[in-house]
Amino acid sequence: MTHTYHPLGFTGSRIAQGYWRLAEWGMSDQELLSFIEQSLEAGITTVDHADIYGDYQCETLFGRALALKPSLRDKLQIISKCGILLPSQQRPEISSHRYDQSTGHIIQSVDQSLKNLNVDSLDMLLIHRPSPLMDPDHVSEAFEHLYTVGKVKHFGVSNFSAQQFDLLQSRIDMPLLVNQVELSPLELKHFKDGTLEHAQQHAVTPMAWSPFAGGDLFKLEGINPTLYQAMSDVAEAHQASFDQIALAWLMRHPSGIAPVxxxxxxxxxxxxxxxxxxxxxxxxxxxxxxxxxxxxxx
Amino acid sequence: MTHTYHPLGFTGSRIAQGYWRLAEWGMSDQELLSFIEQSLEAGITTVDHADIYGDYQCETLFGRALALKPSLRDKLQIISKCGILLPSQQRPEISSHRYDQSTGHIIQSVDQSLKNLNVDSLDMLLIHRPSPLMDPDHVSEAFEHLYTVGKVKHFGVSNFSAQQFDLLQSRIDMPLLVNQVELSPLELKHFKDGTLEHAQQHAVTPMAWSPFAGGDLFKLEGINPTLYQAMSDVAEAHQASFDQIALAWLMRHPSGIAPVxxxxxxxxxxxxxxxxxxxxxxxxxxxxxxxxxxxxxx
Amino acid sequence: MTHTYHPLGFTGSRIAQGYWRLAEWGMSDQELLSFIEQSLEAGITTVDHADIYGDYQCETLFGRALALKPSLRDKLQIISKCGILLPSQQRPEISSHRYDQSTGHIIQSVDQSLKNLNVDSLDMLLIHRPSPLMDPDHVSEAFEHLYTVGKVKHFGVSNFSAQQFDLLQSRIDMPLLVNQVELSPLELKHFKDGTLEHAQQHAVTPMAWSPFAGGDLFKLEGINPTLYQAMSDVAEAHQASFDQIALAWLMRHPSGIAPVxxxxxxxxxxxxxxxxxxxxxxxxxxxxxxxxxxxxxx
Known part of the structure; x- marks a missing residue:
């Protein structure tokens, strides 16, 4: 069940496994390894990380599990992100929640992600959020370096508007393959602001974060009774759960949404x-x- | 009084006659024929239809009148639209108000429009509204087929944003000639959201539906007394009626608005x-x- | 301290001196000459005018000072603007506040500006605001004429959206070099609506009008106490005033903002x-x- 994210490259699974809450799962390394293997067997080969997930700790937890069975690496497509700074006990040098998308920081962040994840390269790197201080030439310089030395194979963005995407793409020879944005039956904003049209036009894969609206999908009866009823009708007809219907609904869109x-x-x-x-x-x-x-x- | 809608083709009249309320006019076929002939004599050669107008019946009424004098066909430029589904006694198979812009539906809808209108071809076909499920490749396939077999000569859209237009145009070799949107002295939205700038840039003709704001233009004194006064002043200076001033106001815009x-x-x-x-x-x-x-x- | 505004031309100072309030300064011609000379010595060589500033009188005041020492002309880059009509005792023929961006008006306005300023040419001409009636071909015709006869060396716009910019640029062979818009720590709108991304992408210099928010920067304690505190902290760290920090803040943006x-x-x-x-x-x-x-x- 592989999925081509872009005509110029990157084959992953249509549904990606995100690890932003990994630190809350309370798994031992062995339990996590087992989870990864079972997900793989089910066909989910693409995994989604970011430097900052779990107060900068999720990548490390994942890397420890992967170290127990390094042969799994080649079966995975590993995505990570950078560009946000969060104050953290893990990062005492960060004085405030802000962005850093300088050449130096991007390279340094990837080096740290590789170390955390116990891998030699990322399959894809995303700029996590558009920064008002993003200098596209600096990002381009970092991307070219990381590609040339083999540390990152593909590039993309997250939470970018069409114009922010165009600006960055205009300075980068390699195609930006994905734009990971919030999309769900409860969050239609990017269906209506041109983001998906832009992605479709340029053959960019929209990845959907929070496809279940952070869990609100399962509290719909109180939040939006009309939507609850509509979801119930469809779920009943397909003998399916709400999350399955939400995913099927996202994947029915012609832009080729890949949910996380x-x-x-x-x-x-x-x-x-x-x-x-x-x-x-x-x-x-x-x-x-x-x-x-x-x-x-x- | 012919008007070139696009540098690459379509010559119609600057003002088009719309038939969306035809079913309410209560005309016999002979009366409608007379109306069409009188409009033609006045120089209005472009007529605007849609499959759904009048609960799917306006095209048929028009076609019956045209059948009384088939020689009129070649004096008309006939525009129709498709892509919206409406529940109707005429269409028991339609279960809900939604959109269908699949290749099959577009072709089938045009075939039905041709049959209804008693003509061999449409001069222009518009996608009636942008659908979140529109797959531009499927629309393109339908357009190519309809053009190749001679059933539709020109293509355009209606109610599309600049980005929706760009997406569809990016998949179609033929130029989209028009974008029919709501424009009137009471509805400035598309003057301000980039739609008209986009149309001007790409030499696309904006057609104005509801140029009199669905009749609100004639109740202005209660709706917007300031605008009523401004319209009154201009109307008095030109010895003209409000609808004439509204049309002259629209046609004064440099994008070349064609009112319906x-x-x-x-x-x-x-x-x-x-x-x-x-x-x-x-x-x-x-x-x-x-x-x-x-x-x-x- | 010269600054290249665009890869294809125009070298000015990074900070421009605006003269929209010149008529309120109460300076004699000699005092104004002295002010211009002192600004020049400080490195501010670019001066920003518009036909309408000071009820159509600021250009004339500046021209009278310049006439006292014509050799200063070649040390200045003079920007002026046109395209707005304001009712004024100076312009009894103007019946209402509106825009005029016809070929004839643009050429006539520049001729008047040159006469007022006592100079032979402008270094840059901006269309002051986007007009709903702007016909880009008419503006293009005016720009070509003014360039050919040597009256204007470079062109740009002010207060244009990305789509308005694209429309005008699509009809002009010469590059539009700047888009002068309102930008300040109190006015983030154009940081968020795509204007700066568009400028960055096309190497257009954003010039910032009202970089101190019309003086509100100096009344921050009452307007926005949180921003007042943030500005105070930064100002103290740099031993600087609020206006210096506001300018440094604007100039830190990667789009290369040039404040006025x-x-x-x-x-x-x-x-x-x-x-x-x-x-x-x-x-x-x-x-x-x-x-x-x-x-x-x-």
Whole structure:
């Protein structure tokens, strides 16, 4: 169940496993290794990290598990991110929550990620958020270096607007392959602000973070009863759970959205993979769209 | 009084006659034929339809009148639209108000429009509204087929943002000639959101639907007394009616707006045509603009 | 301390002296000459005018001072603007506040500016505000004429959105070099609406008007106490004044913002020039950004 993210490269799994809450899962290294292996067997080969996840600790936890069975590395496509600074006991030198997208910081952050993850290279590096101080020429310099020395194979961005994407791409010879943004049946903003049209036009894969709206999908009855009813109808027709329907709904979009999961429960991961075989009808897709936005299509 | 809509093709009349309310006019086929002939004599050769107008019935009514005098066909430029589904007794298979812009639906919808209208081809086909599920490659495939077999001569869109337009155009070799959007002295949104700048840049003709704001133009005194006063001043200076001034105001814009009329009263149509000879001064144009937006230009 | 505004031309000073309040300064011609000379000695060679400043009188006041020492002309880069009409006792023929960006008006306005300023040519001409009635072909015709006859050397715009810029640029062979917009620690709008990304991408220099928010920067304690505190901290660290910090903050942005000063007090001008030597740290820059927008970066 491999998925081509961009005509010029990067083959991963359509659904990625995200590890931003890994530090909360309370797994031993061995348990995490087992989770990774079971996810792999289910077909989820793409894993999503960031330097800052779990107060800068998730990459390290993942790397420790990977060290128990290094042969797994070549079965994974590892994505990580950089560009945000967070005050942390792990990083006493960081004085405030801000961004740093200087050439030096990007290179240094990747070196640290490689060390944490116990790997020689990242399959993809994303700039985590657009910084008002981003100098695209500096980012380009870092990307060229990291590519040339073999530390990063592909590049992308996260939370970028169409214009921010165009600016950065205009200074980089290599294509930016993905834009990871918040997308879910509860969060339609980027369906409506041109982000997805821009991604479609340029064959960029939108990755969806928080595809279940940070868990709000499972509290819908109180949050949006109309959407709850619409989701219930579709879920019943497909004999599926809400998270499966949310994933199928995202993946039905013609821009080729690749969702990022966040759960550490393998049964949830396995269930999610089944969404790949579910195809919502137009009627079902629009029922969820209309319920979410609260008014009919015009 | 012909008008070139795009440097690469389509010559129509600057003012188009819209038939979305035709089913409400209560005309016999012979009366409608007479209306079409009188409009033609006045110079309005472009007619605007959509599959869904009048609960899917306006095209058929028009086609019945045209069948009484088939020689009129070659004097008309017929525009129709597709891509919206509406629940209707005429279409029991449609379960909900949504969009369908699949290759199959577009082709099928045009076939039905041709049958309804009693014609062999459309001069222009528009995608009626941007669908979140629009796959531009599928639309392109439909357009290529319809062009190749001679069923549609030109293509365009309606209610598209600049980014939605760019996405679709990026997948279609033929130029999209028009973007039909709501524009009137009471509806300035698309004057301010980049739609008209985008159309101007790419030599796309903006067609204005609801140029009289669905009739609100004639109830201005209660809706916007300041705009009522501004319109009154300009109307008095030109010895003209409000609808004439609204049309002259739209056509004064450098993007080359082509308004679509909606009335079935031939005297209103004839009056509208006279707006082609009225040129508002800058002072008059801005008086209406400022009154409509409720604050001076900066 | 010269600054290249665009890879294809125009070398000015990074900080420009604006003369929109010149008529309020109450200077004799000799005093103004002295002010211009002192500014020049400090390295501010670029001066910013507009036809309408000071009820159409600032250019004339500046021209009278320049006439006292014509040799200064070649040391200055003179920017002026046109395209706005203001009712004025100086211009009895103008019946309303509106825009005029016709070929004839642009050429006539430049001729008047040259006469007022006592110079043979402008170094740069800006369209002052985007007009809904701007016909880019007419502006292009005016620009080509003014360039060909040697009356204007470079061209740009002011207060243009990215799409308005693209539209005009698409019709002009010469590059538009600048977009002068409102930018300050109190006015983040154009940092967030794509204007600066667009400028960066196309190597256009953003010039900042009202870099001190029309004086609100000096009343911050009452307007935005959080921003006041942030500015105070940075100002204290750099032993600098609020206006120096505001300028250093603007000039730290990677788009190469060129601020336009508005004060007629030479000590303020000299102080402002010192901002060129101040470099805010990322921590300081983001402290001001976060305080101004009222919430942390995401």
């Amino acid at each position: 999961l966040g759960s550490g429960k393998i049964e949830r991961v396995l269930a999610a993979q089944q969404a790949l075989t579910m195809t919502l009808s137009d009627h079902e897709w629009f029922a969820i769209w209309v319920a979410s936005q609260g008014h009919p299509v015009p | 009329l909606g009335s079935g009263k031939i005297e209103r149509v004839l009056a509208a045509q006279q707006a082609l000879t009225m040129t508002l001064s800058d002072h008059e144009w801005f008086a209406i603009w400022v009154a409509s937006q409720g604050h001076p230009v900066p | 000063l508005g004060s007629g007090k030479i000590e303020r001008v000299l102080a402002a020039q010192q901002a060129l030597t101040m470099t805010l740290s990322d921590h300081e820059w983001f402290a001001i950004w976060v305080a101004s927008q009222g919430h942390p970066v995401p």
